[in-house]
Structures are given as structure tokens and as C-alpha cells.
Amino acid sequence: MKIDVLSLFPKMFAPMQESIIGKAIDRGSLSFNVTDFRDYTTNKHNNVDDYPFGGGAGMLLTAQPIFDAIASIQEKDDQQSAGHVVLLDPAGKTFDHKDAERLAQYDHLTFVCGHYEGYDERIKTLVDEEISLGDYVLTGGELGAMVMIDATVRFLPDVLGNSESASGDSFEDGLLEYPQYTRPADFRGMKVPDVLISGNHAKIATWRLKESLKKTYLRRPDLLEGRKLSNEERDLLDDIKTELNED
Structure with missing residues (x-):
């Protein structure tokens, strides 16, 4: 460019x-x-x-x-x-x-x-x-x-060190990015969620989607307005509202 x-x-x-x-x-x-x-x-x-x-x-x-x-x-x-x-x-x-x-x-x-x-x-x-x-x-x-x-x-080829970095950013799919962690797994008593070190990639993907939905719902609910939710996203969002004691 x-x-x-x-x-x-x-x-x-x-x-x-x-x-x-x-x-x-x-x-x-x-x-x-x-x-x-x-x-x-x-x-x-x-x-x-x-x-x-x-x-x-x-x-x-x-x-x-x-x-x-x-x-x-x-x-x-x-x-x-x-x-x-x-x-x-x-x-x-x-x-x-x-x-x-x-x-x-x-x-x-x-x-x-x-x-x-x-x-x-x-x-x-x-x-x-x-x-x-x-x-x-x-x-x-x-x-x-x-x-x-x-x-x-950032969207140009070979600009970012990892070609997938931009695709996982906040707003890329209309949601805010999920929380991320790196080593050590336990820092001053603050521990990385167990699911992220479980090795179960399916559960990790579900956790990340739920956390993205939760962050978006709490911080930028406007991004969810008009968004066509998948069945999985709808179920996860219902779970989030229940956990937050909302109807």
C-alpha cells in the first residue's frame, strides 16, 4: 500500500x-x-x-x-x-x-x-x-x-506478526474481545481460568464466545442491538443474564 x-x-x-x-x-x-x-x-x-x-x-x-x-x-x-x-x-x-x-x-x-x-x-x-x-x-x-x-x-498482509491477530480483535465480529491471559498461571493469587489450561479446545471456544458476549453486553450493549444471534449465542446470553440476576 x-x-x-x-x-x-x-x-x-x-x-x-x-x-x-x-x-x-x-x-x-x-x-x-x-x-x-x-x-x-x-x-x-x-x-x-x-x-x-x-x-x-x-x-x-x-x-x-x-x-x-x-x-x-x-x-x-x-x-x-x-x-x-x-x-x-x-x-x-x-x-x-x-x-x-x-x-x-x-x-x-x-x-x-x-x-x-x-x-x-x-x-x-x-x-x-x-x-x-x-x-x-x-x-x-x-x-x-x-x-x-x-x-x-493492521489489515495489510504481513504487517502483523501473526496473520490471525486482526481477525480476533474487538469489533471484528461485532463483539468485544474476550479476556486473555499469559504465564504464569497463578500470579499473586490471581489464577487463569481452568478452562484455558484444560486443553479442551471446544470448551475454550465456548468460554471465549461467552466472555465476549458478556463483555459486550455489559460495556457496549448497543453492539448487540440488531445483531442476529446464533442459537448458541442466544443461549449463552440467557445464561449471562441469569448469572447477573437479570430477567
């Missing part, structure tokens, strides 16, 4: 060179580049923002630097394309697990990070979709872009 980012603060993306993503870059599984779109401004003061027409507080990013920065990415790409372009915008769709999986299917992603009060609306003619991390406003799009990139890259 190739990832481009347009930002006024390229140094903020230094963490992208570390840990799992950094290793993916080193192996050649991922190409990552940050472009400072201030380099493409054509005005003599090197400004990338201006006052909004009609008045109002704050400054807006002007269209020209971003249009030209996108064009520079297109010129470098054999397809003459900036790939799938994502605009970081508080008014965009709220990012979730399924979006990360979906974005991981693209060969080329470009993230546009804003600052100030917002964008000249014409910039949005360049983008394929607008995405937000949630119902709050950050000082810029850089942190949001890093979160989305990190969540997305």
Missing part, C-alpha cells in the same frame, strides 16, 4: 516510523510519505489560509495549495492518481473498525489534514470521502489521520 498525507506539520508524523508500521515501511510492505502543502502556496507571504467570505470567526484553508499538492502526488503516481482521497473533517462519517477494513483494500490512500476554522468548500471536489474520529474537534487533522492509518495498516 502507498499512503500519502497532506499536512502543514509533517514532523507530527514521526511516530509512523516506529513500531509495527515502521517495520512495515522497512520491509517495503508500506510506502508512507507526508507532503507539506505550504510548499505549494503561490502567494508572496506563503499563506495557506484566508478570511471567509461573508465574515465569521477564524481562517479557512485556501484551495490552491491543496489542489497543487494533490496534483504533485498525481504526477508521481504511474496511474496519474492520488488514490482514494480522505478528508479529515469533523462533519464526516465517524470512523470505525469496518472503515479500517475497507480502507485497507485500496492500493493508494491520501489523507488531507486541515487546520484553522475549516476548508474552502471547493477543496472537497478533490476528495472521495470525509471522515471524522468522533463528535469533537481537534486542533488539526494530523492525530485523526495517524489513528486511521494505524487502524487500517
Whole structure:
């Protein structure tokens, strides 16, 4: 995958060179580049923002630097394309697990990070979709872009050490992930559940499913709304409610 980012603060993306993503870059599984779109401004003061027409507080990013920065990415790409372009915008769709999986299917992603009060609306003619991390406003799009990139890259082949790691994550099947343990089996009197060291894989699978259902029911019941439960899941959920003394 190739990832481009347009930002006024390229140094903020230094963490992208570390840990799992950094290793993916080193192996050649991922190409990552940050472009400072201030380099493409054509005005003599090197400004990338201006006052909004009609008045109002704050400054807006002007269209020209971003249009030209996108064009520079297109010129470098054999397809003459900036790939799938994502605009970081508080008014965009709220990012979730399924979006990360979906974005991981693209060969080329470009993230546009804003600052100030917002964008000249014409910039949005360049983008394929607008995405937000949630119902709050950050000082810029850089942190949001890093979160989305990190969540997305995990789904690329050979990025995680174990190819099955992503498939067992919370939200992958609509449920929160079950509790997990490692050695020692008894740590300061806190013991690993017997079933996990029993060697009975069928019982372990049932325990894990029940624990996932329980965690989801207690912490994120909204995830169960509208979910089509299997007969096994329905029976386990009834058991959970009984254990919790609920009707």
C-alpha cells in the first residue's frame, strides 16, 4: 500500500516510523510519505489560509495549495492518481473498525489534514470521502489521520506478526474481545481460568464466545442491538443474564 498525507506539520508524523508500521515501511510492505502543502502556496507571504467570505470567526484553508499538492502526488503516481482521497473533517462519517477494513483494500490512500476554522468548500471536489474520529474537534487533522492509518495498516498482509491477530480483535465480529491471559498461571493469587489450561479446545471456544458476549453486553450493549444471534449465542446470553440476576 502507498499512503500519502497532506499536512502543514509533517514532523507530527514521526511516530509512523516506529513500531509495527515502521517495520512495515522497512520491509517495503508500506510506502508512507507526508507532503507539506505550504510548499505549494503561490502567494508572496506563503499563506495557506484566508478570511471567509461573508465574515465569521477564524481562517479557512485556501484551495490552491491543496489542489497543487494533490496534483504533485498525481504526477508521481504511474496511474496519474492520488488514490482514494480522505478528508479529515469533523462533519464526516465517524470512523470505525469496518472503515479500517475497507480502507485497507485500496492500493493508494491520501489523507488531507486541515487546520484553522475549516476548508474552502471547493477543496472537497478533490476528495472521495470525509471522515471524522468522533463528535469533537481537534486542533488539526494530523492525530485523526495517524489513528486511521494505524487502524487500517493492521489489515495489510504481513504487517502483523501473526496473520490471525486482526481477525480476533474487538469489533471484528461485532463483539468485544474476550479476556486473555499469559504465564504464569497463578500470579499473586490471581489464577487463569481452568478452562484455558484444560486443553479442551471446544470448551475454550465456548468460554471465549461467552466472555465476549458478556463483555459486550455489559460495556457496549448497543453492539448487540440488531445483531442476529446464533442459537448458541442466544443461549449463552440467557445464561449471562441469569448469572447477573437479570430477567
